[in-house]
Amino acid sequence: xxxxxxxxxxxxTTKLVLMDKRKSILASCYLRTSGDPIHALKxxxxxxxKRLPEGGFIRGVGTxxxxxxxxGVVVGADIIKNEITAHAVAAITRVPEVxxxxxxxxxxxxxxxxRDGIVExxxxxxxxxxxxxxxxxxxxxxxxxxxEQFGELxxxxxxxxxxxxxCTVFAESDMxxxxxxGFGKAEIIRGLCEALVRNFINNLATGKTIEDPIVFxxxxxxxxxxxxxxxxxxxxxxxxxxxxEHGVMGAWGxxxxxxxxxxxxxxxxxxxxxxxxxxxxxxxxxxxPNSCEIVTLTEDNEVKALWGSRCGKWSPVTVKRKMGExxxxxxxxxxxxxxxxxxECRVHD
Amino acid sequence: xxxxxxxxLHLDVALxxxxxxxxxxxVPPPPITQKTIEIGVKLAPQNACFPLxxxxxxxxxxxxxxxxxxxMAGGVGPCRFGYYGQIQRLILEDLGYDxxxxxxxxxxxxxxxxxxxxRSMAGGKIASLRVIKAASLAWKVLRFTEDxxxxxxxxxxxxxKKEDLDRIxxxxxxxxxxxxxxDDFSIIRKEAEEAxxxxxxxxxxxxxxxxxxxxxxxxxxxTRINFNVERILGDLGVYVHNSVSTVEYxxxxxxxxxxxxxxxxxxxxxxxxxxxVGGEGIDSVGSAVRYAKKGFDGVVHLYPFTCMPEIVAKxxxxxxxxxxxLPILHLAIDxxxxxxxxxxxxxxxxxxxxxxxxxxxxxxxxxxxxxx
Numbered sequence: 001x002x003x004x005x006x007x008x009x010x011x012x013t014t015k016l017v018l019m020d021k022r023k024s025i026l027a028s029c030y031l032r033t034s035g036d037p038i039h040a041l042k043x044x045x046x047x048x049x050k051r052l053p054e055g056g057f058i059r060g061v062g063t064x065x066x067x068x069x070x071x072g073v074v075v076g077a078d079i080i081k082n083e084i085t086a087h088a089v090a091a092i093t094r095v096p097e098v099x100x101x102x103x104x105x106x107x108x109x110x111x112x113x114x115r116d117g118i119v120e121x122x123x124x125x126x127x128x129x130x131x132x133x134x135x136x137x138x139x140x141x142x143x144x145x146x147x148e149q150f151g152e153l154x155x156x157x158x159x160x161x162x163x164x165x166x167c168t169v170f171a172e173s174d175m176x177x178x179x180x181x182g183f184g185k186a187e188i189i190r191g192l193c194e195a196l197v198r199n200f201i202n203n204l205a206t207g208k209t210i211e212d213p214i215v216f217x218x219x220x221x222x223x224x225x226x227x228x229x230x231x232x233x234x235x236x237x238x239x240x241x242x243x244x245e246h247g248v249m250g251a252w253g254x255x256x257x258x259x260x261x262x263x264x265x266x267x268x269x270x271x272x273x274x275x276x277x278x279x280x281x282x283x284x285x286x287x288x289p290n291s292c293e294i295v296t297l298t299e300d301n302e303v304k305a306l307w308g309s310r311c312g313k314w315s316p317v318t319v320k321r322k323m324g325e326x327x328x329x330x331x332x333x334x335x336x337x338x339x340x341x342x343x344e345c346r347v348h349d
Numbered sequence: 350x351x352x353x354x355x356x357x358l359h360l361d362v363a364l365x366x367x368x369x370x371x372x373x374x375x376v377p378p379p380p381i382t383q384k385t386i387e388i389g390v391k392l393a394p395q396n397a398c399f400p401l402x403x404x405x406x407x408x409x410x411x412x413x414x415x416x417x418x419x420x421m422a423g424g425v426g427p428c429r430f431g432y433y434g435q436i437q438r439l440i441l442e443d444l445g446y447d448x449x450x451x452x453x454x455x456x457x458x459x460x461x462x463x464x465x466x467x468r469s470m471a472g473g474k475i476a477s478l479r480v481i482k483a484a485s486l487a488w489k490v491l492r493f494t495e496d497x498x499x500x501x502x503x504x505x506x507x508x509x510k511k512e513d514l515d516r517i518x519x520x521x522x523x524x525x526x527x528x529x530x531x532d533d534f535s536i537i538r539k540e541a542e543e544a545x546x547x548x549x550x551x552x553x554x555x556x557x558x559x560x561x562x563x564x565x566x567x568x569x570x571x572t573r574i575n576f577n578v579e580r581i582l583g584d585l586g587v588y589v590h591n592s593v594s595t596v597e598y599x600x601x602x603x604x605x606x607x608x609x610x611x612x613x614x615x616x617x618x619x620x621x622x623x624x625x626v627g628g629e630g631i632d633s634v635g636s637a638v639r640y641a642k643k644g645f646d647g648v649v650h651l652y653p654f655t656c657m658p659e660i661v662a663k664x665x666x667x668x669x670x671x672x673x674x675l676p677i678l679h680l681a682i683d684x685x686x687x688x689x690x691x692x693x694x695x696x697x698x699x700x701x702x703x704x705x706x707x708x709x710x711x712x713x714x715x716x717x718x719x720x721x
Contacts (some may be wrong), residue, residue: 066689085699108690118704121676123692207667289382 002059005048005268006255007041007075008086008248009033009067011104012110012134013219014040015251018048023093023256027051028248028279030219037067041074042274049271061268062086062258064250066107073280073297073305076269079254079261086253088112088119091215093256094243099211102230103249104200106133111204123204131199133220135168139192143185147223150189154225157190166202169290193225197233212238258267276300283310294319350449351376352418353411355404358570359494360595362525363487378411381573382442385410390684392440398653399683401433402569403574408437412446423454427627428658453604486534490525493538495594497521500545502591505583506557509549517544558702561640562591563633564651565659568682569593575651575682576691577584582649585699590645593629594637614639621665628658634665641673648675649695654683676701 003026008018014037018027029047033040062079063071064086072080083105092114102110109132113121125132140147154160161183164174171192178188193277220226221242230240245252282295288311296306296319303316353376369374379385381403389406408419419432419441438450456463497518508514521541528534560582561673566658568575570593579589592614600606611632619636625631637648650666652659663679668675678698680691 066693082693082696082700084693085700116708118708119701120705121670121702122697124697126689207664207670289379289384291383 001053001057003052004255004259004262005058005061005075006086006248006251006253006258007044007061007063007071007077008065008083008105008250008254009010009037009041009063009071010065010083010250011127011138013067013247014044016041016044016247017028017248017251017255018051018058019252019255021259021261023259025245025252026053028245030247033067037070038074038278038280039154041071045075045271045274048340049274053292058266058268060255060258060262060266062254062261064254064255069305069307070280070297074269074273076267076273078258078263078267080167080258081254083120083250084110084112084122084124086250086257087113087217088122088253089256090245090249090253091243092117093252094245095213095215095241098215098216098241100211102214102216102221103218104132104216104226105218105250108132109200109218110205111200111208111210113208116274119218123207123208125203130167131168133218135171136192136196136220136223136226138168139172139189142172143188145185145189151193151222151224151226151228153186154190154193154223155228157184157186159187159190161187161191163188163191163195165192165199171195186194186201190225190229191257193223194201196226197229201233210234210238212240214238214240216240217246217249219247224323240283240325261341278304282308285314287313350374350418351416352420352451353378353408353414353416354420356381356571356573356574357567358498359522359597362494362522363491365526365527366490367483367487370486371480376411376414376416378407378416378631379414381407381571386574386684387535388452392444394436394441396655396657397436398429398609399574399655400565400571401429401436402684403567404433405437405440408441410465412441412448415470416448418449418451420451420453423452425454426625428656430628452655457602486531489531489534490528494522494525495596497541499591502579502589503581504545504550505580507550507587509551511584512547514545517541517548523582556706557588558586558590558647558699558706559590559644559645560699560702561636561648562589562593562651563629563636563640563648564593565629565633565653566595566598567591568656569629569651570595575680576686576688578649578651578680578691578695581692581695582699584678585696587699587702590640592632592640599695610639617642622661626661627657628656630658630662633659633662634669637666637669637675637677638673641669641675641682645675646706647698648677649698650677650679652679652681652688656681656682676705 002021004019006019008015010033013035014031014033016029017025019025027048029044031040031043040267060078061075062081063075063077064081064083068080087103087110088101091098096117098114101114103110108127111123112119126247137147140150145153161178163171163178165171175188175192218228227242277300279293279298282293285292285294290310292308292310294308297304304321306314306319351374352368356378365375365377385406386403388409389402392403393402421437423434424431433453441448451466453466454462501514501518504514505511521537524537526670562569569591572579582589597608597611600608601611614635615631618631619640622631622634633650640648678694695707
């Protein structure tokens with residue numbers, strides 16, 4: 001049985017999707033990247049491996065997300081695609097008549113305009129990441145409300161408090177000010193959701209015609225408060241669809257793209273990669289004032305990929321030599337015990 | 350006198366020929382690197398546009414190499430460029446640099462000031478014939494470097510080995526730095542043209558995706574600060590054409606020599622923008638319309654973050670985009686721009702163009718003008 005694997009390693013979460021030839025999702029997982037994409041990816045692969053149906057065979061792999069190149073090297077991807085295309089492909093597969101996609105992820109948001117089943121235009125937040133999942137999560141911690149209950153609470157509020165949502169830092173200070181005025185948590189959260197929606201529309205929808213049906217996806221789509229805020233924003237006049245797979249749409253899109261592009265033989269490295277040791281290391285090339293940071297990905301001490309060289313002088317061979325040199329001169333902070341002095345600090349629980 | 354000047358793509362090659370022929374000793378600024386940008390960002394006002402910061406970095410690095418005279422172009426109008434020279438002069442004064450700052454304004458804004466600037470550049474005396482000879486060779490070199498870059502944009506998506514293309518073009522540009530006569534120039538040009546003609550091209554050129562670049566004159570040209578968008582596009586298999594060039598920039602100030610392309614673009618901008626908004630505002634709008642009419646698949650709009658004329662253009666371009674069903678990617682660049690985000694957007698943009706192109710099975714694209 002031919003199966004396809006889609007991997008979406010984002011800034012906050014890592015998603016994997018196992019898909020069959022009819023584009024149906026057989027298994028999916030949604031994990032926290034927790035700053036260690038390779039670890040998250042390995043966890044995801046272990047999870048998927050267990051759910052591989054009998055006779056199942058990975059015929060193609062696609063990766064997407066901000067760590068798509070890293071994930072592509074680790075897993076062995078047949079196609080490495082940007083998250084805008086991956087999300088659009090999944091949205092079109094799920095809701096063929098879709099005309100607009102809203103995607104709000106951990107650190108960025110996208111608005112994709114689709115006409116007749118193809119992407120006509122898109123916008124991705126530029127200049128600033130205010131109004132994304134990370135912002136909401138941060139505020140949830142501050143308000144001491146589990147992020148999962150955020151939406152539910154927002155729906156309980158009778159009205160939202162107006163919060164300045166243009167900039168994350170100012171939104172936060174404005175939110176604190178509103179708290180100090182005595183507003184309840186539910187009102188504040190609803191206000192935050194409304195601010196996020198206003199921010200999204202102001203940043204991404206300028207000059208674009210939003211037509212429905214709108215497919216709302218990404219991790220933030222799980223938040224009922226945001227969905228309601230979008231409904232309210234359009235005064236209930238636009239149809240907004242939150243697909244059940246909203247959290248893994250990027251990974252699903254990557255799997256679909258892998259199915260479209262796969263050649264004779266897949267580049268998939270097999271589930272054995274979870275046993276291998278991957279490590280990213282970097283050094284600054286001082287050969288010219290550009291001071292490029294050269295990042296290398298090693299698999300069991302063999303250089304698999306490198307990034308960051310602007311002039312293109314670094315190849316796996318030259319880098320290996322350089323890394324050998326670098327190992328002799330270990331930086332001081334690596335040698336001491338308990339490397340980070342702050343690791344002992346505790347935030348008040 | 351040891352003079353230096355800011356970088357603008359390969360302008361240094363032409364100026365490196367012009368000034369010595371006029372008897373002016375020059376110290377070319379080191380190439381734009383991360384260090385140049387850091388120097389400029391540290392010393393310039395935070396809200397100044399990015400080009401001011403980078404060129405200020407060029408001046409400082411030039412001074413560190415021993416320059417005592419700085420040449421900078423001036424201007425007037427709604428764009429802040431007119432103030433660049435003045436602000437940079439004041440910053441350098443405040444820092445205590447003892448340098449002469451020569452601001453060359455366009456003759457239109459005062460013939461006397463222009464002539465004074467020229468005179469001080471050449472140390473007092475200029476023989477007309479010598480000036481004409483030097484200027485004509487420098488002009489030829491500038492045009493040729495731009496021509497090479499135009500070929501690089503056009504061929505990158507088509508040649509088998511991209512390294513060969515870069516080697517020929519970069520090699521020719523390096524050799525141009527050391528020429529002494531028109532004959533040297535002709536030899537280099539001939540050899541480069543032959544080498545480019547011998548490159549192995551891929552088949553299937555007719556379904557190439559074509560993208561035009563519009564925007565502010567500095568950011569849209571200077572590959573060292575715009576993350577070399579042209580190269581990213583070329584590596585994704587896109588044919589690239591850039592409407593912005595230094596040659597055009599100089600010509601547009603001389604009414605009789607304006608190029609056909611520019612005049613066409615301004616004419617095409619007219620239904621959208623009748624008024625001069627400074628900088629390249631009109632050019633960006635007009636060139637986008639022109640690309641649409643020429644059957645291009647998309648336009649990339651490059652400008653410095655907070656650039657007023659380009660923000661005006663950006664607003665108007667959304668109407669152009671609708672009218673001509675032309676996707677436009679806007680990229681604002683400054684010292685905070687990140688490469689990863691830019692690459693993601695460019696990749697997604699190319700995906701959009703590819704999928705649209707596949708959809709349009711009939712090609713009604715006129716490609717005859719590309720080779721001209």
